[in-house]
Amino acid sequence: MEALEVMNPISGDTIGFVNTTPLHTTTLMYDQARKAFNIWQNKSIKERLHYISKLKHTIVEQLEEGIDIIHQDAGKPKVEAITADLFTVLDTIAYLEKHAEKTLKIQKAKTPIALIGKKSYTSYHPRGVVLVISPWNYPFQLAMNPVINALLAGNCVILKPSEVTPLVGQWMESLFEQAGFPEHVIQVAHGGKELGAKLVSEKPDYIFFTGSDRTGKMIQQEAAKHLIPTSLELGGKDPMIVFQDAHFDRAVRGALWGSLTNYGQVCMSVERIYVEKKIYESFILELKNELQKLKTEPSDDADLGSMTFENQLQVVQNHVTSAVSKGAKIFSGNRSTLHEQKGMRIEPVILTNVNHEMEAIQEETFGPVINVIPFENEAEVIQLANDTRYGLSASVWSKDLNKAKRVAGRLAAGSVVVNDVIITIANPYLPFGGIKDSGIGRYHAQVGLQIFCHQKSIMVDRGIKKSEVNWFPYEGKLPHFKNFITSWYGKRKNVIKFLSSYFQLLRKSK
Template sequence: MKTFPIEKSGIMQRARVASSAWSSHALGTRIEKLAILRRLIVSRREEILAAVAQDAVKVRTEALVTDLLPTLEILKFNEKQAARTLAAERRPGSLLFAGSRAEVLRQPYGAVLIVAPWNNPFQLSMLPAATALLAGNAVIVKPSERTPKVSALLRDLFAEAGFMLSLLEIVEGGPETAAELMAAGPDLVFFTGGEYGGKAIYRLAAERMIPAVMELGGKDAMIVFADADLGRAAQAALYGAFAHDGQHCISVKRLLVENPAYEAFVSDLATGAARLRRGNGTVGDLAAGIDPETARRLQEQIDDAMGRGARLLTPIRKGKALFPAILSEVPAAAAVMREESFGPLLAVVPFDSEEEAARLANDCDFGLNASLWTADRERARRLAARLATGCVGINEVLVNAGHPALPFGGAKASGFGRYHGPEGLRIFTRPKAVLECRHPWAGGLQWFPYDPDLGSLIEELIRLRFGKRESWAAHLGSWLKVAIQGAKRLRRLSENRHLQGGKT
């Protein structure tokens, strides 16, 4: 673990130098280097799964599904799409810029700081790091202090793939280490985690005008209409709410069920939750249990909801809920409907109409993901467009966030910026606008001197280009007059430049 004062270490300057050299390599060279890394991940997957299972308290299958598989899929996608995604982009021309060429270049930021969480420690460190590297940056990763085994493996994997320390550095430590790294002045910070930590990093970024990408928590709603495949939807709700004990940022936290299906649906949910098996390693659906602090925090939300009239559908022991837990008929004002839970607790609410479902789903400060279940595709698309979230799955849950071609990110208090897909690669680059004058005769119309002829020419141009159109013949005649005026002015300016050049 690093012990030196990071702000004095030159870590960011070393990274900028490394980025300059790395980004000068052909994109194909960077892609091949990252392909070596991908193949190493496959060959060392048992070590990775063991580290994730221990650090993040997951069963092996959960680590496979949420840490390893999406990481490899998105790495492969980026390798295939990088050339197209990062290529210079020609932009359309404009009459006001005749004779010019407009394009946008994609350039790396330089030193990128990635602050990663504990819940999916391999995926949420490796993917942003590898994506930033592919874009030409050097990367400093600050993993969670709760994931030392994953941190050590990340360091080994990048080193074995041939990435120099100055190009990819792992810096372990807690919140104070993240603050020191921010003080060292990265060129971009990519943060994944909860709202509290995100706001702390964002304040530090704002003080230094550091661009930031914030992937924060959610309070995701799943909306089930009575015409849906209710058996499949119930299984999806259990998975969406309780996979990894509800400790995914996109876990389902609020379940809205249309009234005709409500009672039978929540009964099936409670029965299904009781069948989930706790275990470890290769045994069980869920890990052995949640930590006492999480249990205490969730119990407070349960007590608050029940005090407002909600029902607990799952068992209790010694006056405390057993997890996973399901609450029914939860009032909108309850804390469990508004505050982050990040644990195996699901709040279920009935609704009567599409309008009410949209209102209930949007009545929340968070807006990360949502899930819609209905046989009516038109209604699903209509409602998806109305939800104030960054992502929506239709007749699917959780996995939409791992689609390699789709951008992932939130709205409102769930953050900003996008990750995955072409947008997720471009977000690690600065767009640079380049305008090239290809024909000198066409440029400089608006240059000094500001004489009356220029003013009348511009006013006539504004009238013709943006005002009400005349008859076709009159319009054409007016344009010809403007063209002749413009050509005369450009010729005069050119002659004056030649005369001035001769005098010098």
């Protein structure tokens, strides 16, 4: 059996190995999941919640261990491990404990006047076996949240966590075991892209993928061959728009955190900062000043961690090198530090004199690179912000909330924050997802459970009448149907004429 090497991205040292899942076992995994589904789907929401709540308590009991594992495996500061990965999962479970039963219960629906006498409702039913493929940047949160929702909706799940952060994947597997989930209801498959492709080819009933738009499109193409529904949470190139009337210090600190939290390895990272010209020079000076205050040496209080995936270092280097060759200026940082890192820790870079012809502005960098661009007016900055193939999230900064909301409404993004950054994904009451190349579908909130279900529309008639007005024979019915429509939907509603037409149709249907 092959093993995944676990490297601490901060030190560069090997800290362990995790056994991979053999490719030939994937068919068996699906067979086991489908058998387990026959039992799991018949459990009530309350019964499923029992396991989810036990999982929550298990996570809390192992909080210190979880912080250390995420810190060592992903190279992120411990504060970010607990706030962005662990807390958000626990908060999602708390939301589901409160709202899951209501969200998935039978929903009554109105019945139109033409179908009088019938009742309508919608019911939710699990899809079957859900495949969740999760990324390395938030290896706990972006795996656990879709898995928990899928399980609670009544599905069995096969999770393939990222091979870049295998310790977190191994820990998640252990958490589900300790929470006592029935055998094969949740299975974890460890391995790389070959395993991911094999799992997709096994025709799951639903695919939830978080990762690059390139891989997402490949999965979508494969899923389309068998009409497998998917949710794709992909990349971003998020703009931050700072108007001159914004709270200056807050905007600077928000820009710094939004650009460098998790070392810039966030699909919602602030990757393009647009600053109104009147405050542009003072903004970049203060941004540089605040950057220099950050604690970078490894400790429990460190502000910055490291890159997580070695291949991403090359992307960061290419974007910076290309931008500089086309006229960009390194306002803070040193290009040479991209080559002189210990482990995967590199110095953050602030780029100025950048434009929309550069990769650093058009393509997802996913690293500690801060691009700052001046703008003249509202119309210009909206055009610049929307000039990208991505559309995940954005932020608008201004004390004039009417203006901020107006601009937010015109931005091509799945979510927008006013006077803050990134936080929409942390609100379990809000649906999350992108447009354009940033993905397909939404999760979190009510839709986060409902996407993992078939929606079944049901109408009920008591079955007392011999016939319906729209059934055969049609003889003599056309004039009455015309009166039926004109009296009810015409400019002037005529209830008496409508009822007369309806009763005439009833007589002809006896």
